[in-house]
Amino acid sequence: MGKTSYFVVPWRMSCAPMMDWTDRHCRYFHRLLSRHALLYTEMVTAPALVRGGAVHLLEFNPEEHPVALQLGGSDPSELAAAARLGAERGYDEINLNVGCPSDRVQSGTFGAVLMLQPDLVSDCVAAMLDSVDVDVTVKCRIGVDDQDPERSLPEFLERIRAAGCRRVIIHARKAWLQGLSPKENRDIPPLDYELVVRMKEAFPDLHLSINGGITSLDQAQGFLDAGLDGVMIGRAAYQAPADILCAADRLIHGEGPDTDPVQAVRDMLPYIEAHLSAGGKLHQVTRHMLGLFAGRPGARAWRRMLSERAHRPDAGPELLLAALDVIEPAAAAQAAV
Numbered sequence: 001m002g003k004t005s006y007f008v009v010p011w012r013m014s015c016a017p018m019m020d021w022t023d024r025h026c027r028y029f030h031r032l033l034s035r036h037a038l039l040y041t042e043m044v045t046a047p048a049l050v051r052g053g054a055v056h057l058l059e060f061n062p063e064e065h066p067v068a069l070q071l072g073g074s075d076p077s078e079l080a081a082a083a084r085l086g087a088e089r090g091y092d093e094i095n096l097n098v099g100c101p102s103d104r105v106q107s108g109t110f111g112a113v114l115m116l117q118p119d120l121v122s123d124c125v126a127a128m129l130d131s132v133d134v135d136v137t138v139k140c141r142i143g144v145d146d147q148d149p150e151r152s153l154p155e156f157l158e159r160i161r162a163a164g165c166r167r168v169i170i171h172a173r174k175a176w177l178q179g180l181s182p183k184e185n186r187d188i189p190p191l192d193y194e195l196v197v198r199m200k201e202a203f204p205d206l207h208l209s210i211n212g213g214i215t216s217l218d219q220a221q222g223f224l225d226a227g228l229d230g231v232m233i234g235r236a237a238y239q240a241p242a243d244i245l246c247a248a249d250r251l252i253h254g255e256g257p258d259t260d261p262v263q264a265v266r267d268m269l270p271y272i273e274a275h276l277s278a279g280g281k282l283h284q285v286t287r288h289m290l291g292l293f294a295g296r297p298g299a300r301a302w303r304r305m306l307s308e309r310a311h312r313p314d315a316g317p318e319l320l321l322a323a324l325d326v327i328e329p330a331a332a333a334q335a336a337v
């Protein structure tokens, strides 16, 4: 499907777009943990790229492929121009955000509020598809506010399919546009997984991924077994990457052994050295690595060492080696029990 070809279908499992979290350092790190999972950028707004000229927001490392750019916006020609900028820089997919409920985003008429305007979303998708050769996808909610998702979600999917969209990621809960913070909107509106599974039955030709509240690869596999084409995991992949990403290639993509989190730390060292040489700070990278050993021996010491010391002006890669010195004996001790 689509014009990008990978031997393994990357969108069987993806890592969700998360503002302030899935920046390029995070994605580089995640790529070391899973060779195949599709990685999404944070949302970048089309006005920032097209009117603001903020094309530095598109920078990424070639090692990150397959990587998708998520755009926010609601002006078809501006989104088309932004999509073109992304495709020219080599993104494998351009995704439209129709799920983010924040006030700032609502005021610019993008994100989840667009669930109320399927015709406008269709125009945006059609314009983006016209301007790029890579896949154009949509990430949406099941509905907003008092919409009846049983009716409005299939209508929405119908419209964007008619515009040429072939792959959709559905966050399986409504967004409530009034009264909840963006954070609350990720937990409080109830999940309706059943509805998303039924959408796959109603739209067998659409590639549908499910998102929201997935905390294990067993759970993810259950959705694939139920007929869905892909799973998107956000917070669990970020907060417990060893549990999710290290086993994803083997369990979800059916290719390759589990990756070793300790080896991934060692493999980050050249990247970190290059980042520091270019004037960057250690904590900008290590903040994404704090949860690497979550649930494993030494996790607390690892997190503490990195969070307390990575901000120091002289902090460098040797901090990670020192923290590994704590992890490895703890893991060996547990293995010996």
Ligand SMILES: Cc1cc2nc3c(=O)[nH]c(=O)nc-3n(C[C@H](O)[C@H](O)[C@H](O)COP(=O)(O)O)c2cc1C
Pocket (backbone or CB within 6 Å): 016, 017, 018, 019, 020, 021, 042, 043, 070, 097, 098, 099, 100, 139, 171, 186, 211, 212, 213, 214, 232, 233, 234, 235, 236
């Ligand atoms: C810190 C944070 C930032 C997020 N930023 C975005 C974003 O930029 N675009 C988007 O579509 N969703 C965003 N989300 C929502 C996630 O992509 C995802 O839909 C949501 O967290 C539910 O999935 P999960 O339960 O697997 O985390 C964000 C979530 C978090 C936790």
